Amino acid sequence: MFSTQTYADRRERLKAQFKSGLLLFLGNDESPMNYADNAYPFRQDSTFLYFFGVDHPGYSAVIDLDHGRTVIFGDDLTIDDIVWTGVLPTVAELAAQVGVTETAPAGSLAVYLQKAKDREIRYLAPYRPEHRLKLLRFLGLSLDEQDAKASVDFTRAVIEMRVIKEAQEVAEIEKAVDVTVDMHLAAMRMARAGARESVIAAKITEVAMAPGGNLGYPAIATVHGETLHNHGHENTLQNGQMFLVDAGAETAMHYTGDLTSTCPVSGTFTPRQREIYQIVLKAHLTAIAHLKPGVPFKQIHLLACRTIAEGLKALGLMKGNLDAAVEEGAHAMFFPCGLGHMMGLDVHDMENLGEVWVGYEGQSKSTLFGLKSLRLARPLKPGFVLTVEPGIYFIPELIDRWKAEGKFLDYIDYERLETYRDFGGIRIEENVLITETGCRILGKKRPLTIEEVEAVCKGL
Amino acid sequence: MFSTQTYADRRERLKAQFKSGLLLFLGNDESPMNYADNAYPFRQDSTFLYFFGVDHPGYSAVIDLDHGRTVIFGDDLTIDDIVWTGVLPTVAELAAQVGVTETAPAGSLAVYLQKAKDREIRYLAPYRPEHRLKLLRFLGLSLDEQDAKASVDFTRAVIEMRVIKEAQEVAEIEKAVDVTVDMHLAAMRMARAGARESVIAAKITEVAMAPGGNLGYPAIATVHGETLHNHGHENTLQNGQMFLVDAGAETAMHYTGDLTSTCPVSGTFTPRQREIYQIVLKAHLTAIAHLKPGVPFKQIHLLACRTIAEGLKALGLMKGNLDAAVEEGAHAMFFPCGLGHMMGLDVHDMENLGEVWVGYEGQSKSTLFGLKSLRLARPLKPGFVLTVEPGIYFIPELIDRWKAEGKFLDYIDYERLETYRDFGGIRIEENVLITETGCRILGKKRPLTIEEVEAVCKGL
Numbered sequence: 001m002f003s004t005q006t007y008a009d010r011r012e013r014l015k016a017q018f019k020s021g022l023l024l025f026l027g028n029d030e031s032p033m034n035y036a037d038n039a040y041p042f043r044q045d046s047t048f049l050y051f052f053g054v055d056h057p058g059y060s061a062v063i064d065l066d067h068g069r070t071v072i073f074g075d076d077l078t079i080d081d082i083v084w085t086g087v088l089p090t091v092a093e094l095a096a097q098v099g100v101t102e103t104a105p106a107g108s109l110a111v112y113l114q115k116a117k118d119r120e121i122r123y124l125a126p127y128r129p130e131h132r133l134k135l136l137r138f139l140g141l142s143l144d145e146q147d148a149k150a151s152v153d154f155t156r157a158v159i160e161m162r163v164i165k166e167a168q169e170v171a172e173i174e175k176a177v178d179v180t181v182d183m184h185l186a187a188m189r190m191a192r193a194g195a196r197e198s199v200i201a202a203k204i205t206e207v208a209m210a211p212g213g214n215l216g217y218p219a220i221a222t223v224h225g226e227t228l229h230n231h232g233h234e235n236t237l238q239n240g241q242m243f244l245v246d247a248g249a250e251t252a253m254h255y256t257g258d259l260t261s262t263c264p265v266s267g268t269f270t271p272r273q274r275e276i277y278q279i280v281l282k283a284h285l286t287a288i289a290h291l292k293p294g295v296p297f298k299q300i301h302l303l304a305c306r307t308i309a310e311g312l313k314a315l316g317l318m319k320g321n322l323d324a325a326v327e328e329g330a331h332a333m334f335f336p337c338g339l340g341h342m343m344g345l346d347v348h349d350m351e352n353l354g355e356v357w358v359g360y361e362g363q364s365k366s367t368l369f370g371l372k373s374l375r376l377a378r379p380l381k382p383g384f385v386l387t388v389e390p391g392i393y394f395i396p397e398l399i400d401r402w403k404a405e406g407k408f409l410d411y412i413d414y415e416r417l418e419t420y421r422d423f424g425g426i427r428i429e430e431n432v433l434i435t436e437t438g439c440r441i442l443g444k445k446r447p448l449t450i451e452e453v454e455a456v457c458k459g460l
Numbered sequence: 461m462f463s464t465q466t467y468a469d470r471r472e473r474l475k476a477q478f479k480s481g482l483l484l485f486l487g488n489d490e491s492p493m494n495y496a497d498n499a500y501p502f503r504q505d506s507t508f509l510y511f512f513g514v515d516h517p518g519y520s521a522v523i524d525l526d527h528g529r530t531v532i533f534g535d536d537l538t539i540d541d542i543v544w545t546g547v548l549p550t551v552a553e554l555a556a557q558v559g560v561t562e563t564a565p566a567g568s569l570a571v572y573l574q575k576a577k578d579r580e581i582r583y584l585a586p587y588r589p590e591h592r593l594k595l596l597r598f599l600g601l602s603l604d605e606q607d608a609k610a611s612v613d614f615t616r617a618v619i620e621m622r623v624i625k626e627a628q629e630v631a632e633i634e635k636a637v638d639v640t641v642d643m644h645l646a647a648m649r650m651a652r653a654g655a656r657e658s659v660i661a662a663k664i665t666e667v668a669m670a671p672g673g674n675l676g677y678p679a680i681a682t683v684h685g686e687t688l689h690n691h692g693h694e695n696t697l698q699n700g701q702m703f704l705v706d707a708g709a710e711t712a713m714h715y716t717g718d719l720t721s722t723c724p725v726s727g728t729f730t731p732r733q734r735e736i737y738q739i740v741l742k743a744h745l746t747a748i749a750h751l752k753p754g755v756p757f758k759q760i761h762l763l764a765c766r767t768i769a770e771g772l773k774a775l776g777l778m779k780g781n782l783d784a785a786v787e788e789g790a791h792a793m794f795f796p797c798g799l800g801h802m803m804g805l806d807v808h809d810m811e812n813l814g815e816v817w818v819g820y821e822g823q824s825k826s827t828l829f830g831l832k833s834l835r836l837a838r839p840l841k842p843g844f845v846l847t848v849e850p851g852i853y854f855i856p857e858l859i860d861r862w863k864a865e866g867k868f869l870d871y872i873d874y875e876r877l878e879t880y881r882d883f884g885g886i887r888i889e890e891n892v893l894i895t896e897t898g899c900r901i902l903g904k905k906r907p908l909t910i911e912e913v914e915a916v917c918k919g920l
Contacts, residue, residue: 029589031491031492031493031500032491032587032588033491033500033503033677034503034505034506034805034806034812035587035806035808035810035811035812036587036811036812037808037811038677038806038807038808038811039678040491040493040500040501041500041678043493043494045494046494079857079858079861080829082855082857082858083687083688083796083797083855083857083858084687084688084689085687085689085690085691086684086687086690086692087857127492127495127496128492128589129489129588129589129590129592129593130589132589132593133589133592133593133603136596136603137603143593143596143597196670196672198669198670198671198672199670201669202665202666202667202668202669202670203666203670205662205665205666205669206662206663206665206666207662208662209658209661209662209665210656210658210659210662210663211658212656212658212693212694217493217498218499218501224546227543227544227545227546228543228544229544229545230545230546231545232546233672234672336543337543345494346494346495346498347498348495348497348498350495351495351496351497351498352494352495352496369540395542395543397539397542397543397547398539398542398543401539
């Protein structure tokens with residue numbers, strides 16, 4: 001937990017942006033797995049953590065601007081609870097740690113909101129089913145109107161604060177990235193022929209959990225890196241394959257790292273793997289070299305697309321006018337996703353608050369295949385923390401689909417592409433902080449070049 | 461997945477118990493962590509798995525008795541999905557694997573149920589918030605009436621089938637127990653002074669995940685075993701402490717193991733730890749020796765309570781008439797929970813369907829502290845799989861509370877008890893199958909006696 005003053009200051013800055021009404025913060029509840037009392041590891045709502053710091057289920061809070069009150073709602077334990085869970089701080093003690101002096105039982109939130117029903121009650125869009133139940137119960141909002149009535153002002157105010165990371169937040173993210181590097185090093189050392197993906201995924205999880213954290217998101221550890229979010233771990237590694245890991249640690253404070261590494265199962269890249277890897281690496285380094293305040297991230301994304309297209313043209317996989325190819329989205333055959341996204345308390349930071357605000361400041365998003373998956377487009381500012389993660393993927397289903405449709409025949413050599421259809425995918429990802437003059441890569445050094453990757457794979 | 465016939469047979473047996481109306485099965489959705497697309501590892505509803513086998517989110521099913529139809533509702537992937545998740549079997553393919561020939565898009569379930577609104581639609585009690593949203597949307601049931609209107613007949617029919625484990629289910633549970641034994645052996649070998657609980661909990665998780673499974677429930681790995689469900693892992697082990705692990709593997713088929721072991725951090729039990737451990741072990745072995753068809757588990761529980769009370773009397777911690785002490789619940793100072801519970805697809809099997817039916821066959825449950833936490837009381841039958849897990853706990857808050865209240869002064873020597881207040885807790889747990897003549901302990905041999913535990917701790 002950060003200092004009491006940190007949370008008090010954040011709330012003051014938020015309050016200063018509103019004149020009247022209430023700001024409602026719904027914390028998260030336990031998420032049941034197969035029955036109510038068998039819950040997944042608790043994950044607090046990130047905005048609740050940011051402003052109120054309380055990392056326990058069943059909490060809510062209200063900032064009442066009309067009456068100058070800030071109230072945390074939660075329930076203390078009974079002796080029956082204590083037998084099962086041990087002693088925990090009281091609601092009042094937890095509130096005091098974040099500078100809130102007024103607390104009330106969880107059940108009284110409904111009463112508080114009922115009394116305020118003629119005033120403006122601002123809330124953030126729900127993303128968990130329990131939030132929907134609460135908005136229905138507490139505010140009488142039907143399921144169909146809950147999204148539309150979420151407060152845009154409140155949402156944007158939260159985003160514009162959280163998007164600029166404090167130095168103490170950056171330090172916490174770097175802790176997460178450091179653990180994440182260890183997860184990847186462990187995975188690369190295990191990625192030998194005969195190893196099972198599930199065994200490596202288990203090790204990755206262990207490394208994330210050992211310091212008291214967890215995974216920030218489900219780990220990808222697969223020989224089928226061409227599937228962007230492949231969470232299956234049922235394969236056994238074979239020589240000739242590439243092994244892709246996309247996994248990140250979340251610290252006990254819930255800041256996260258997000259790295260991707262790709263290595264050859266045999267320990268040595270084949271000539272063809274080297275060629276593709278070098279293109280991805282060049283796109284990665286080119287993107288990072290151009291990151292600085294004021295530059296729209298969309299421009300960096302397109303620069304990476306262009307770099308990838310150039311590399312693929314040199315290999316005979318793409319052809320023709322590359323400016324036109326990238327503009328029309330032909331490169332998305334190989335790079336169908338975005339170059340990166342914000343990162344912080346969430347691995348896709350604040351995705352629940354809406355990409356249109358977090359990544360686009362309300363500007364409309366392209367509907368073009370590929371570009372529509374770009375989560376971040378807006379001009380960069382000092383204090384942004386984001387990922388850079390170009391990749392080249394050979395997706396058999398997409399190849400078949402586009403080939404059958406005769407799509408982009410001017411830009412894609414489908415005959416040559418067929419010889420790559422079992423290649424898999426390569427992605428390289430690092431986490432960066434935008435500084436006053438450019439950017440800084442976060443966390444300790446991780447293997448990036450072919451030589452560095454091979455050295456780790458070979459246990460050098 | 462079991463054979464197609466397995467699922468077809470189970471449904472036939474269920475259908476045979478109803479004459480008309482619909483049976484509605486709500487599968488589980490993804491559970492969001494901090495935003496909609498960052499989900500916990502998917503866990504399908506166990507009853508859905510039992511009758512329909514489909515282990516993917518977003519599915520539902522209906523058995524329509526009036527029209528002789530069985531329909532699985534789910535959505536096939538689009539090409540956009542495939543880019544992110546890879547190719548998956550179609551809904552029709554998944555349905556065929558479990559012997560269902562009729563499928564429909566997920567969205568059409570609402571229409572199906574709307575058309576059936578004048579017939580009886582039976583459903584099971586909701587335990588996840590998304591179930592509540594669906595019952596509201598699909599059946600127009602308010603949040604307040606959903607529990608009361610769940611079908612008792614349907615619930616009981618499901619319970620009485622699932623409660624008797626098929627041989628193939630027992631084999632799957634034994635696989636889970638075998639992995640669980642490995643988790644405990646790994647933990648006991650690491651439980652040395654200076655080790656951090658989080659590091660051991662991470663290793664336990666790794667061992668569970670490596671074969672492609674997961675934890676069946678949040679792992680307990682603590683020097684504060686007196687807290688029954690202690691999920692914090694923030695301590696560092698010290699000599700003189702006991703280290704308690706309660707953790708179980710869930711296989712890829714979602715059957716689970718559930719073992720508890722307690723070992724001395726120093727590798728050698730102190731005389732006092734030996735004494736308490738021996739009492740718990742005697743209660744454990746006595747209980748197991750008495751398990752057989754026809755005996756109510758409540759009787760076995762009380763036998764274990766009595767054994768514990770006798771042992772504590774010999775140590776001077778309890779005193780007086782032990783028959784009366786156990787009847788009045790004085791032993792619950794040391795053993796405030798139940799001796800065991802059903803186990804299968806859920807670690808507390810079918811807890812979501814209601815303990816009153818699963819464990820009590822509708823008989824009322826005691827409200828006495830201690831006995832009210834007994835999850836299983838009914839007469840045993842061949843095919844039941846359950847845990848046996850006696851323990852002795854020294855809970856400082858409970859000692860203070862009862863002492864201040866002057867409770868059970870005839871049965872508890874509070875003066876002597878004070879000298880144990882920092883002792884912690886010891887629990888021993890194994891998993892058993894009720895057979896025709898008695899019971900069989902499931903899974904491979906795990907260290908149980910003091911000599912066996914010390915040998916593992918010392919790396920012998």
